[in-house]
Amino acid sequence: MKRILFLCVANSARSQMAEGLARQLLAGHAEVQSAGSKPSTVNPYAIEAMAEVGVDISRHHSKSVDEIDPTTIDLVVTLCAEEVCPLLPGRIQRLHWPIADPASSVPDVETGETRRRFRLARDEIRERLHSLKSVLVGQDK
8 A cells, every 4th residue: 555645835725635635535545644844724725625525624734744754655746836845855756746826825816716726726636636546556456
């Protein structure tokens, strides 16, 4: 079973959504966790977007990449687009999914637009996880 770590900066939106979706979509094929280089708190819009697809991340909390032992990870998936992604040292397989930060602080963004950005990020992560699952299932055989 693959051990996957999803990384972004704050571990508040993209990596949290990826962790929640991966726990559901990759069950039996991977153990998953998430972290960030500057952890904060899980974004309420991320919790809302995930609840819309039946995934509860309301009990998740942001974690620091410094808390992760690299020897316990097989695959790191970074989700940063315009920011500098955190690094996990070691000889680890890496994937980079550049997904725009739905929580980026754009002044005067309406709530509806913010929700739309979170849904877009969630849906893109879900699509990429379906592709990753195909690979993992093939490796399990």
